[in-house]
Amino acid sequence: IERAYRLSRYRAGDAAVKPRLSRVKGEAWAKAKHRVEANTVQMAEDVLALYATRETLNRPPFDPSAEGRVRKFAESFPYEPTPDQKKCFEDVENDMVWRSRPMDRLICGDVGFGKTEVAMRALFRCVANGRQAALLAPTGVLAAQHFKQVVRRMGEGTEHNFNVALLRGGMGKNTKKGRELRAAIASGEVDIVVGTHALLSNGMSFKDLGLLTIDEEQRFGVNQKERLKLICNCVDVLTLSATPIPRTLQMSLSGIRDTSTIRSPPPMRKPTISYVQEFDEMLIKDAIERELAREGQCYYVVPRISQLTEANEMLERICPSLRVIQAHGRMARGTAEDNVASFAEGNFDVLLATTVIENGVDIPRVNTIIIQNAQAFGMSTLYQLRGRVGRSDLQAYAYFFHKNDAITEQSAMRLQAMADLTELGSGFDVANRDLEIRGAGSLLGTEQSGMAAKVGFDLYMRMLKKSIRQLRGLDLPVVPRSNVILPAGEGSIEAVTEVIGEDETYLIPESYIPDAKERVRQEGAARLAESTQSLVEITNSWRGTNGPLPAELQNNLKALHLHTCLRQLGIDVVGLDESTGDCILRSPGLRPRHWAMICSQLPRGAPPKGLDVLFPARFSFTKDDTEITGGKKIDLEELLINPNYSDEEEEWDALDEEEVEAMKEISSAVNIKSLSEIEISNYPRFVVKKLGKSVKEGSRVDALLKVLLPPSKVVFEKQQRDKEKAKVAAELREKRELIAKQKKEQEKLGARRMGYTSY
Numbered sequence: 001i002e003r004a005y006r007l008s009r010y011r012a013g014d015a016a017v018k019p020r021l022s023r024v025k026g027e028a029w030a031k032a033k034h035r036v037e038a039n040t041v042q043m044a045e046d047v048l049a050l051y052a053t054r055e056t057l058n059r060p061p062f063d064p065s066a067e068g069r070v071r072k073f074a075e076s077f078p079y080e081p082t083p084d085q086k087k088c089f090e091d092v093e094n095d096m097v098w099r100s101r102p103m104d105r106l107i108c109g110d111v112g113f114g115k116t117e118v119a120m121r122a123l124f125r126c127v128a129n130g131r132q133a134a135l136l137a138p139t140g141v142l143a144a145q146h147f148k149q150v151v152r153r154m155g156e157g158t159e160h161n162f163n164v165a166l167l168r169g170g171m172g173k174n175t176k177k178g179r180e181l182r183a184a185i186a187s188g189e190v191d192i193v194v195g196t197h198a199l200l201s202n203g204m205s206f207k208d209l210g211l212l213t214i215d216e217e218q219r220f221g222v223n224q225k226e227r228l229k230l231i232c233n234c235v236d237v238l239t240l241s242a243t244p245i246p247r248t249l250q251m252s253l254s255g256i257r258d259t260s261t262i263r264s265p266p267p268m269r270k271p272t273i274s275y276v277q278e279f280d281e282m283l284i285k286d287a288i289e290r291e292l293a294r295e296g297q298c299y300y301v302v303p304r305i306s307q308l309t310e311a312n313e314m315l316e317r318i319c320p321s322l323r324v325i326q327a328h329g330r331m332a333r334g335t336a337e338d339n340v341a342s343f344a345e346g347n348f349d350v351l352l353a354t355t356v357i358e359n360g361v362d363i364p365r366v367n368t369i370i371i372q373n374a375q376a377f378g379m380s381t382l383y384q385l386r387g388r389v390g391r392s393d394l395q396a397y398a399y400f401f402h403k404n405d406a407i408t409e410q411s412a413m414r415l416q417a418m419a420d421l422t423e424l425g426s427g428f429d430v431a432n433r434d435l436e437i438r439g440a441g442s443l444l445g446t447e448q449s450g451m452a453a454k455v456g457f458d459l460y461m462r463m464l465k466k467s468i469r470q471l472r473g474l475d476l477p478v479v480p481r482s483n484v485i486l487p488a489g490e491g492s493i494e495a496v497t498e499v500i501g502e503d504e505t506y507l508i509p510e511s512y513i514p515d516a517k518e519r520v521r522q523e524g525a526a527r528l529a530e531s532t533q534s535l536v537e538i539t540n541s542w543r544g545t546n547g548p549l550p551a552e553l554q555n556n557l558k559a560l561h562l563h564t565c566l567r568q569l570g571i572d573v574v575g576l577d578e579s580t581g582d583c584i585l586r587s588p589g590l591r592p593r594h595w596a597m598i599c600s601q602l603p604r605g606a607p608p609k610g611l612d613v614l615f616p617a618r619f620s621f622t623k624d625d626t627e628i629t630g631g632k633k634i635d636l637e638e639l640l641i642n643p644n645y646s647d648e649e650e651e652w653d654a655l656d657e658e659e660v661e662a663m664k665e666i667s668s669a670v671n672i673k674s675l676s677e678i679e680i681s682n683y684p685r686f687v688v689k690k691l692g693k694s695v696k697e698g699s700r701v702d703a704l705l706k707v708l709l710p711p712s713k714v715v716f717e718k719q720q721r722d723k724e725k726a727k728v729a730a731e732l733r734e735k736r737e738l739i740a741k742q743k744k745e746q747e748k749l750g751a752r753r754m755g756y757t758s759y
Contacts, residue, residue, distance in 0.1 A: 033463075040467040042733060059234045061524040062096045062210075064494065066128045073124045073160065076153060077117055082264040084109070088118045090670065091260045094480040096125055096211075096236055100528040103236035106217070109262030110424065111387025112269070112362070115240040116149070118262075119213045122238050124154055127162050127191045131210030135194045138219035140168050141327075142359040144337050146215065147194040154192075167195035173203040200227045213238045216359050216384075242384060265424040268393040272386055276374070276419045279401040284370055285318040287399055288350065291368040296394070297343070298350045299369040301385055303376040305330055305354055311372060312352055327353040358384045364392035374400035374418075375411040382418050474597055474718045477589035482566040483669050484559075485575045486583075487692075491559050491701045493527065509550055513542075531568070531716045532561050532709065558701045565705065568712035571686065572669035573678070574704075581693035583704065584675060585686040591619055592626065599634060601714040606633040611707035612687040619684055630707070 022029035070093075081089070088107055095103035109115045119135065126133040135150070137143040147166040154160040165185070171178040178198075184190045188207035193199065214220070214228070217239045228237075277283070291298050302311050305328050315324055325348040327336040336356055343351045344363045351357065351366075358381055369389045374382060382400065390396030400415055407415075484491040513519040522542070529535035539557060543549065549557070566574065566585070573586040592615055599607050607613065609631030620626035628634055672678060688707060695703045 037463055037467070040464040043464055043467070046733075057102055057234055058100050059102050059236075060521050061098065061100055061528055062125055062129045063520050063524070064097050064527075066125065067093070067097065069128045070121060070125050073128075073154065074121060077120075079114075079266070081117070082114060082262065082266065084260075084262040084264040085114045085117065088260045088262060089121060091258070092118060092122050092238065093125070095258065096122065098480040098528065100524070100530075102234050103211075103238065103258075105237075105258040105260060106239045106241065107260050107262065108241055110265070111242050111384060112391050113262045113265060115242075115262060116146070116215075118260075119215070119238060119240060120150070120153060122211060122236075123150065123192055123213060124160070126211040126236070127154075129210065131208050132185070132188065132190065132206050133192045133211040133213070134199055134206070134209060135192065135213045135215065136199050137194070137196055137215045137359070139329075139356060139359055140196055141337055141340060141356055141361065142215065143168055143194055143196050145362070150192055150194060162191040163189060164192045164194065165190045167193055167198050171198060173201065197224065200224055209235050211236045211238065213240070215240045217241045219359070242380075242387065269424055270390065270393070270395055271422050271424050272390040272396040272398050274386065274398045274400065274418055274422050276400045276402070276415045278404055279372065281314065281318055283399070284315075284401070287368055287370060287397065288315075288319055288322070291397075292349055294394075295365075296368065297346070297348070297363070297366045299357065299366055299385075299388055300324075300350050300352045301357070301369065301371045302352075302354060303373050307372070308352060308354070315350060315352065322350055323348045324350045324352050327351060327356055329354065329356050355381055355385070357388060361388055362391060363388075367392065367394050367396040368399075369397075370399045370401065372401050373403060373406070374415060375402040375407045377414075379414045379417060382414065386418065474594060474715060474722070476570040476587075476594055476715065479567045479570050479572050481670060482563055482571055483573050483672055484562070484566075485573070485672070485674065486700060487576065488697060490697065491562050491574070491704070493556075493559050493563060507556070509552055512546055512550055512553060526557075526560055527563075529560070529564055532564050532712070533716075535560060535564055558705065562701050562705055562708070565708040565712035568715045569686070569708065573672055573675070575675040576692040577675065578692075581690050583688040583691035583700070584680055585688070586669075586678070586680060586683050587685060588683055590684040591615075595628065596634070597718075598711050598714050601718070602710055604633060606631060608707040608710050610688060611711075612689065613684070614687060615684050616682055625681075 022032070074089075088109075092103070092105060092107075095105055107115050107118050123133045123135065135143075135146055137146055143166065147164065151164050152158075154162045155164040156162075165181055167178075167181055167185075171181060173179060173182060181190070181193075182203065182205075185193055186205045186207060198204075212228070212235055214237065220228075288298050300311065300315065302308060308326055308328060312324060312326070315322055325339050325343055327339045327343075329336065331339075340351065340357065340361060342348065344365075346365065355377070367389050369385060371377070371382070371385055377385070386398040389398060398418075400418055402411075402415060481494075484493075486492070508519050508523055510519070513522060522538070526535060526538050529538060535557070539549065566572075569585075570587045570589045571585045572588065573584075575584055576582070577584055590613075595607070595613055599605055602608070607628060607630045611630040613628040613630075615626040615628075617623055617625050688704065691700055691703060
């Protein structure tokens with residue numbers, strides 16, 4: 001009982017056979033874990049190599065001076081955003097504006113929870129920065145809905161007056177409309193293009209694509225995603241999904257892909273009541289009549305177009321006065337969309353359809369959905385279909401009818417999941433259950449790894465995260481932007497002017513770099529320099545091209561050097577304690593082990609004089625807060641008690657929880673106006689004593705740089721070494737695998753020459 005936390009549920013949907021139980025006193029389990037651990041170390045090396053490769057990709061960041069326009073556009077959203085939506089808005093802004101590598105973020109949220117608004121603001125930000133944006137949808141119905149919404153919010157006739165176009169099936173490059181639209185996109189006349197798979201065609205080209213948003217990512221196949229990789233090189237990508245496919249989910253869980261989750265439902269929303277049972281015409285009749293009695297409408301969904309006629313006849317037989325209209329993918333161009341629109345206007349009682357309505361149909365009056373032959377649908381489709389109802393404050397109902405003689409073990413598990421997972425915001429849980437049923441496969445490739453089946457998916461992912469942490473060593477959470485709130489705006493690179501919609505950020509004087517586009521590009525490069533050394537190289541290039549730096553620019557560069565140091569050390573908020581005059585630098589992700597590792601690389605093994613560090617008791621190995629005084633040599637052994645976090649203890653799981661909590665704090669730091677708004681004593685923090693009283697205004701940035709430069713340099717150099725080591729290890733493993741493959745092929749060739757057949 002004392003070690004019950006070590007138990008985890010076994011999940012491995014891709015296992016070929018059911019697992020054999022290991023004896024408690026035997027060595028089978030230990031050997032299996034050892035083999036899996038070796039696999040996770042190799043996988044972790046590949047993951048870190050991928051991290052390093054991603055960091056080498058660069059594109060000009062979006063201009064923060066346009067954020068005022070984005071905030072003004074956000075005011076046109078008619079609802080109050082939920083807390084999770086606000087977090088997503090911040091995450092996407094940080095990715096687009098405050099990072100130099102292209103965004104690759106998954107927004108996972110329940111149907112109807114507001115993922116589209118996150119995409120809308122990202123699209124607006126992109127076009128407000130003078131670049132093109134594309135929105136990719138899997139079906140014509142969903143693309144048409146998105147097109148109408150984008151036009152209504154920012155298209156022609158609005159104050160923004162963006163040129164929005166719709167590219168859909170039937171508008172190929174050989175048609176007149178298709179050629180004209182493609183030419184307009186290639187020339188830059190079109191600001192935002194909304195489209196289906198036609199956006200992925202070979203003849204498609206953009207003048208300056210800045211953002212690709214993919215809605216319902218799970219609906220696109222492997223070949224389409226390979227095409228997306230070619231299109232998205234150095235382009236920001238925002239993916240929306242209620243139920244991500246297992247591999248995408250696995251990549252997000254392991255940290256390969258940035259993920260934001262919307263779990264908080266809109267106000268007054270109620271969970272949909274779900275029924276799973278064998279097909280019964282009388283139950284169907286009762287469900288339809290009950291919905292019509294409260295002046296509502298119904299969806300009736302079948303898996304195949306060939307089943308529509310039979311279903312239509314059945315509905316007319318059990319409810320003779322029923323007004324039924326159909327929608328499916330083989331109708332003439334635009335007919336399905338027109339039928340759905342007519343149904344939405346209230347002209348019909350039941351929409352009889354295939355999965356064409358799975359995405360993009362939002363009709364609050366429809367609060368009953370009946371799904372025939374539910375055993376033939378995938379879990380994601382079932383969940384999406386259920387999400388078509390329950391979009392108002394009325395109680396919604398979903399009926400999953402199946403045929404007992406056609407049900408399989410996996411389809412039974414899917415239907416059971418739909419019966420179990422009925423709470424609002426359970427999309428991520430549905431995806432997790434799908435991961436359990438279908439299996440994880442290989443994290444970075446198309447082959448099935450099988451390793452997760454040996455110990456179960458949950459334990460496998462814990463072991464992988466542990467291996468990644470061990471290889472990373474210095475695992476300080478990344479801070480995309482720091483909030484400096486010193487008096488008179490000293491050290492800040494963000495300051496809002498009195499003019500609504502215009503932000504004034506760190507600026508290069510117009511007289512120094514006259515070309516506006518080049519000036520914005522150079523500002524972005526300097527603002528997001530990954531180290532002070534990189535920033536020096538950038539400014540040296542300015543001197544070579546434009547001459548000596550003006551005095552105003554030199555002062556601004558000090559603030560940029562400060563922010564570079566702050567990001568390296570995980571510092572998200574800097575401010576003065578009014579009572580003591582101390583400068584407090586909050587670092588939510590900093591732990592004693594990090595500081596011990598950093599100090600061990602500094603001269604004399606001591607932290608910089610004047611830079612103290614405080615750790616609350618919950619982060620130290622004592623019952624009291626731990627204070628490490630700058631300038632004094634510290635006992636590294638004391639800070640590194642149990643540095644290896646052995647398998648026999650739960651510290652590795654605790655580290656994951658720590659990082660999750662730290663990232664929540666970091667993401668909300670930009671909204672802090674004063675240190676009095678946060679309980680600073682609860683967080684790890686650096687302290688520069690008496691900075692507010694002993695250092696005069698205008699010199700505080702210099703004082704902070706003096707103590708922060710040495711440790712930030714250590715962090716940067718250590719991270720660079722770790723990245724390089726991971727890349728080398730991954731390259732060596734690829735070479736070994738290639739040699740082994742060539743050897744195997746040679747053996748097969750030799751066997752054929754000898755007259756033997758190798759199986």
